[in-house]
Structures are given as structure tokens and as C-alpha cells.
Amino acid sequence: MRLLWNGVAGSPYYTNLYFAGLLQSDVDAANVPVRTFITGIRSAIHDSLTVSIDPDVPVIDPGTGDIVDYLNAAQDPIDQPTADGDMLPPGNQALITWRTGTVIGGRRILGRTFLPGFTEPDSTNGKPVQTLVDQLGGAARGLVDSESAQLVIWSRSNSDSAVVNGASCSDQWSSLRTRRFQN
DSSP: OEEEEESSTTOOEEEEOEESOSSHHHHHHHHHHHHHHHHHHGGGSBTTOEEEEOSEEEEEOTTTOOEEEEEEOOOOOOOOOOBOSOBOOTTOBEEEEEEEEEEETTEEEEEEEEEOOOBGGGEETTEEOHHHHHHHHHHHHHHHTOSSOOEEEEETTTTEEEEEEEEEEOSSOEETTTTEEOO
16 A cells, blocks of 8 residues: 655655555455554644545565556545644654564565654654654554554565564654665
8 A cells, every 4th residue: 555645845755555465355454554553643744744545556466576456445534644833854754664574585574664744843853752753653563463454564676575573663863765864
């Protein structure tokens, strides 16, 4: 599933989340925990951003990585971001690291999600405040613990996916562009 973030200069931003399953019922099952995740973080995201779930959900062949079909995500209303205050620069993004128990080629399969749109009140001394780190980590763990859908990490280099069994939020700002922490 892809989250689409719009409403500010430089947008749209995209957040890709992968779930096990190849059927419409799997997409329907994933819709609820994704919406719950958004609800869990919306109070920290600047209210000028809007978020939606892309209605087109690609079905990826786990063996080849090729898109083999598209299914449809429900377009029910989503609780929108509500944070006010000055928005941080686009390069200041929260980093969620997704962990799996899968090791391929001697390397553990990990995933990363970069989230945009945070505000000055959530940043102290160039780092996210601990309450934000806790809020994002809790929402991420809720997505991992969902009983209705199984979050996975897709490893392009290994043409395989791995079930996510843990998540954490970094205590430093990061950026997808650099894939590095911002100091």
C-alpha cells in the first residue's frame, strides 16, 4: 500500500508499506491497520499535509519482484494530520526501522520508512523530542502487531520478502534523500 502525502512544497511524498498476500481480501485486511497507524501519528504531522491511501495497490510476485496485478484499496475518509507550529525542513524526517528475523546471505533483512511533516515543537537541539519518538515507535509497533494483516519487508536484491517482527523510531532526524542521520 502506498500513502500519498500532499499539500506542501516538494510534495507529493510517498510511503510504501508491503503486506503478505495476493488477494483483494489481503488488501482489505491491511487497510484497517494502515489507517490505525495514520491515526496514531496524525497529531505529530503538520496540518498543511494531507494523507491518502493510493487506490491502486500493486500485487508483487514474491519470486521475481514483478508487478503482476493491481487491486483496489478502499477510499474511506482518513483522519488527517493536526499538528500546528512551524514545519521543519523537508530533510528532517522521522525514521522507522522495521526488523525481521530473516537472514539471507549472512545479512538480516531490515526495512526503513521515512515520514515527513513534523513541526518545530517536536524538535529540540536538532533531534526529535522523546515523546515523538515514543509516539511513532508505538504506532509502528501497532502496525507490526496487527492481527488482520502481516507487514513484510521486500528485499529487491534477494527477490524475497520477510515478515516484520519489530519496529523502532530513531532518536535522530533522517532523510530518505541521503539515507543518513541529520546531525
